[in-house]
Amino acid sequence: MKLHEYQAKEIFADAGIPVPESRLAGSVDEVLDAVDEIGYPAAVKAQVHVGGRGKAGGIKIAGDRDEAAQYAEEILGMDLKGYTVDKVLVEAGVDFVDELYVGVTMDRGEGKPVLMVSTEGGVDIEEVAAENPDAIAREHVDPAFGLHPYQARKVVYEAGVDADVALDVASILSTLYDLYEDSDASEIEVNPVMITSDRDVVAADAVMNIDEDALFRQPELAEMAEESYEDDLERKAGEYGFDYVRLSGNVGIIGNGAGLVMTTLDLVDYYGGAPANFLDIGGGAKAERVANALDMVFSDENVDAVVFNIFGGITRGDEVAKGINEALEQFDEIPKKVVVRLAGTNAEEGMEILNTDLVQVEKTLEDAVQRAVKNAQEVTQ
């Protein structure tokens, strides 16, 4: 779960990390009220869950009231990489002389959290990592002991941060680690940490992502969730509780188990089609879930044909077949051709139950995918 910059900065400020003065605004008038209080220069920053906001035109620095109004007008309501901006953070401009990167994330290979510091802040850190990996200093933390304060100092010195601000940066990093642990974050990143001309240290940006699997014990953070879905289908998938990812093709895909659904997508591509989505109905799915999944792919206007592939372990083929029949019997005309392949637990019973007036049935995954690809091609021809 991603937090917005303004949410993360509230958490930072509460924890004692210096952040610029700011106000959240949802209209041009609110932006003007905010700059009247904060003064100039002031940054107007889109609050959406995408990276690279600056480059995409979602962050502008206003030098006076007219500019503030103009930028507010431009940014509020704009489409930023598929997300509509409905809030901006208006923030006091920082007179900086240097920019650093600091972050805490999980190194999955090591199975340990890792602190990262670089003096090449203010730019895309993944590019820095790719082109000049030595420019990022790293320090792993023992997850059982937690952070020893010396580790934060060590990695800051190692990165080559100026000596006069090093301890201030280490103190911020140390607090970020505490937040990382206390809030079950998957990632916390400040890019940039700004060093001002007065040699103060300020967190000028804030990225904070929370492990969704830990939200059960982070009720306050769970309430901060403002999922801005890319489209209505992703919202619907969230409501139905499906793992769902939308792609750009026209073959709708429903299956069980992440690896097998991914494989089905890959096979659609391999046989010359284009997958429209990843939809995993999960283990042990009953009739209602099956109907919901069909509703998802049918309501995707990009979808021209559907492949439904189940290999039952805990999922029972007869349950799935019943669900498919029930869902499709609601229609006077089936909106899109559905190819079904059932294997595994109770697959034979399922195949017998399936109403072949409503669906096409194939025995193997390869055949089912090829037939669905062909169905889709027939629609587009």
Next chain:
Amino acid sequence: MSIFVDDDTRVVVQGITGGEGKFHAGQMIDYGTNVVAGAVPGKGGQEVAGVPVYDTVDEAVEAENADASVIFVPPAFAADAVFEALDTDLDLAVAITEGIPTQDMAKVNKRLGETDTRLLGPNCPGIITPGEAKLGILPGNIFADGNVGLVSRSGTLTYQVVDSLTSRGIGQTTAVGIGGDPIIGTSFVDALEAFEADAETEAVVMCGEIGGEDEEQAARFIGEHMDTPVAGFIAGRTAPPGKRMGHAGAIVSGSGTGTAESKINALNDAGVPVGDTPEEVADHIEDFL
């Protein structure tokens, strides 16, 4: 022969009184697995699926000589259950649970390094040595005894590939699900090492997927240390970057690490053929035998 489990394995089911635990304990017993006990705090003295339930894993080990556990405990309590299994010095713990917080798993992982217990998972379908023992939720009927080892990050993809093998008359020594989470116990390399040492395993299938670098490490291991032939499959060629594809660990990072292409290339470089379809994987295995 087999790896990690056989008909001598004595299993305690942690969480046996829950819906999943109870159902799958019954399925494991029906398959012929030596399930000797359950362990659920506060439920000691009950009997479920025909086996006695104890309050702690320690008591189950004392009373029934259990040496392996299968964990069907909800995510909020699962890390604690794994610690209990590790601290009881079992030979093997199999964590089926999906959705354990990653930071909990980091702590488990640290402890794991200090014990001799092998952990499978979490978020895995378990392990099966056909005809001998099944620890987990795999559908036993699709497996057959034979000479091919299989290791996979995904449950249903395992079933798909096993089904292709079995229907061609190719059986398995052991099939191991290592799990779809970012931090897991047994890795591809650990399982491959065990298959290499197993005299009966004549070929190995390795099913990987996008995310992380475990497959690349496995490829290096195969190139340097294995004589047993390996055929591979990698799921997620069409996955867009930055999107979690179902499994918590199945994500291509924005910077482009963890891609299917990187994994396929690494495996090919190590001389491992990678199938474009599950059937092609079975073709490669057939060629090896």
